[in-house]
Amino acid sequence: MNTVRCKHLIIGGGVSGLMFANENKEKDILLVEKEKELGGYCRTIHQDGFIWDYAGHFFHFSNDEIKKFFQGKISNDSLVYKKKVTNIFYKDNVIDFPFQTNIHQLDKSDFIDCLYDLFFKEEKEDYESFLDMLYGKFGRSITEMFLKPYNEKLYACDLNKLDQDAMGRFFPYANLEQIIKSFKKEYQGSYNATFLYPKNGAKVFVDALAEDIPSSKILMNEKVISVDVERKCVVTDKREIFYEFLINTMPLNLLLESIDKKSHQNFTSKLSWNKVLVFNLGFNKSSKFDDVHWAYFPEGKYNFYRVGFYNNILDHERLSLYVEIGCSPESTVDEQSALDKVLQGLRQAGIIDETHQLQSYCSIVMNPAYVHVDSQLHIRKEEIKSQLESVGVYTVGRYGDWKYCSIEDSMLDAISVSKKLEFL
Known part of the structure; x- marks a missing residue:
């Protein structure tokens, strides 16, 4: 098996991993991403003239460092600014x-x-x-x-x-x-009373993060199999990678299982989360709801909990929606049946009528989507993180740190770890 070495090994090419890589692009780093595209859940789909993200991602940057970074990469005319409705x-x-x-x-x-x-x-x-x-x-x-x-x-x-x-x-x-x-x-x-959104989808922010990272330092389509914290070695499906510091952004339970499934089983078995089935839908014409950005649906007659209107955000003519359905991790979903119920619900809500034709769609399963925060597990989680840091492993981001946070928070986590390791 091929063997490589680096000082900083990053697992995951979402916003957390990319921000750390960006902060250390001049150093000896490697980033491993299991998918064929960077961005994690901040990926964008361009299909039949519609622009859809993996789910609704809206940006509310308040940190000056983050603001300055993206202002230097993304022109104002490529963004839309909205007062949230x-x-x-x-x-x-x-x-x-x-x-x-x-x-x-x-x-x-x-x-x-x-x-x-x-x-x-x-x-x-x-x-x-x-x-x-x-x-x-x-x-x-x-x-x-x-x-x-x-x-x-x-x-x-x-x-x-x-x-x-x-x-x-x-x-x-x-x-x-x-x-x-x-x-x-x-x-x-x-x-988040106001938000900004890229005219070409959330991937614009991902591209900005990845722009200055040499392609030679990014390993795509490569899955982590195991992590040996004593040898400081990650085994992927393609090679062994020896590191000095490991920065992890994949879900915390998967990291711990890849290190030693048995020793952490008592903790990981108590972690809970849900997955979300997302339908991105494109129609032939607009809706009478021409100002709302996203809407909530508490009633059981709808199988979805939230609907977002991309066309109202981007000022496009054709109705373009994301529709989100929460599911338990172990559930199996008949996507065609779920889509039929979605369309029925959209008609019932008056968002579409008999003249709306579905011109294009795609479905995405986010698993995990929302982690379930448990304060009783928090103390144990912090103990585990401390133990990992003692052997050079840092786990960050919404899933790596198993917490409810914003996209900006995840990037700030990565910057914080980068600064901590700056002189090590």
Whole structure:
């Protein structure tokens, strides 16, 4: 078997791995990517005149270092800037997101129920689960009308099994005062009230990250088989790679299994996640919903939880959608049946009608898609990460660090590790 050596070996060519490689492009690095294309889930499909990503990726860069990097690579005229417009389809009505700050847009009886339960909710210092937190902070009606059914569809699991802080800073919390203020003034609590998006899809950011990395330092179509942390050697399906430092971005459970499946089994067996089936759909004409960027669907009559409108973001004429369906990891999905239900749901919601013709589509399964954060496992996870770092292994990003975070957070993780290793 072919043998190579490097100082920094990077597993995974998503945004985390590419950012680390970019920070160290002048050094002795190698990046191993199992797919034939870089980007991980930030890949873009160009098909029949439609532009689709693997799922909805919207960019909200707030870090100056990240902003400066992309401003130097991507011209402003290749991006669109939007003030976010997001809706919820509920009981044949369309209301603004988030649900809890827009209950005044509901039918009168539902509004009264939500306001009453919100006022008389029973808050606690500590909550036993994500669902317990929802009831405690928002009351029965808001929880059961939207928060519970929507998140059950998203996470594809019993919400009692999710940690109360499963979404961290990304959950749109609001207290009674904020909710009542929103009756007359638009809610301002979102972390991403505006966003930017590349006219040619999310891959524009990936291309910017990869632009200055020599092709000789990237190994494509190469799968990691095992990791020997004592010998500091990664075995792929093509070669052995000896390293000084290993930067991992593949899912944490897969990394640990590739090192020693038995010794970490007690930890990895407790990790949970869901997968997401994404349909990208292109139609012959626009929809009457010509301003919304993405929308949420809590009701069980829809098999999807979210729909995004690429054409409204990119100002294209033909309706171009991504539709997301949450699934448990072990579930098998009949994609044709799921697509039929999607089209039925889109018609029921009024997004398409009998004159819309499906001109092009593709499906993607993201597995894992959302990792399920568990604070009880967090201490053990940090212990494992510390042990790995003691032998030169650093694991970063949403999946490598097994956390709920943004694309920018993942890149900042990589920069942080790069700085830590700068003088080693």
